[in-house]
Amino acid sequence: MEINNYINKFIHLDTIDSTNEFAKRFFKKLKNRTLILADEQTEGKGRFQRKWFSPKNEALYFSLILKRIRKIENLPFINLISALAIFDTIEEITGLKADLKWPNDVYINKKKLSGILIESIFKTMRLSGIIVGIGVNVNVKKFPEELCSKATSLYLELNKEVDKFLFLKFWIKNFFSYLRKIRNKDLIIKKWLENSSTIYDSPIIITIEETPAIAKTCGITSKGYLLVKKQNGSLLEITTNDFFFPD
Numbered sequence: 001m002e003i004n005n006y007i008n009k010f011i012h013l014d015t016i017d018s019t020n021e022f023a024k025r026f027f028k029k030l031k032n033r034t035l036i037l038a039d040e041q042t043e044g045k046g047r048f049q050r051k052w053f054s055p056k057n058e059a060l061y062f063s064l065i066l067k068r069i070r071k072i073e074n075l076p077f078i079n080l081i082s083a084l085a086i087f088d089t090i091e092e093i094t095g096l097k098a099d100l101k102w103p104n105d106v107y108i109n110k111k112k113l114s115g116i117l118i119e120s121i122f123k124t125m126r127l128s129g130i131i132v133g134i135g136v137n138v139n140v141k142k143f144p145e146e147l148c149s150k151a152t153s154l155y156l157e158l159n160k161e162v163d164k165f166l167f168l169k170f171w172i173k174n175f176f177s178y179l180r181k182i183r184n185k186d187l188i189i190k191k192w193l194e195n196s197s198t199i200y201d202s203p204i205i206i207t208i209e210e211t212p213a214i215a216k217t218c219g220i221t222s223k224g225y226l227l228v229k230k231q232n233g234s235l236l237e238i239t240t241n242d243f244f245f246p247d
């Protein structure tokens, strides 16, 4: 499999603050379908302003620039397919079965293996592209204490190293295969519903007008959003960052 069939430019950095920040800094100059890979991140970023643990050489940290994504309504599906591509890659390379957590987290044995941070670039109110930032704990041997009960790596699950470049190649192939089918929303949603243990009937904290409330997950809407049921029985579509799953 040749990654040049999918990627226009591959930038491999030794150390960087964050591959997403690098992609944002040079967004204008970089071609559509540029992939930036780093061996280490000094300021790896997660969602909700969290840090992403990024030790040298032990894991995958990369960002893909997509300039042809212009429809805002596709953004939820980019989240969903990025995670599906990780899910498929894990199965193809290791045989392990992962578990998806909306909107884009990938878990193994209830611990997080991979996280995705998608950032949109707007120019005069129009979407001019997106940056898909992915972290996969491929060969992390030891997590800091505060992460030990929450995070895992393929190495820790399998007791052997996994070729991270092979993982990256498979992810690229899988991602672009889903991207070609992005109009087939039903297929994407179906695959998610089949492979997420928390997409139905799981407690979730949502924030309505700055007040946290407990709700239950009820699947994914046709727009790719999370559907939840509030305690009073009414249904609500969750679109943004106004939620979290309790530990």
Ligand code: BTN
Pocket (backbone or CB within 6 Å): 017, 018, 019, 020, 021, 041, 043, 044, 045, 046, 047, 048, 050, 052, 060, 061, 062, 063, 105, 114, 115, 116, 117, 133, 134, 135, 136
């Ligand atoms: C999350 O689960 O909170 C998202 C984590 C995303 C981490 C990746 S690593 C590559 C890219 N660069 C970053 O700084 N973050 C993303």
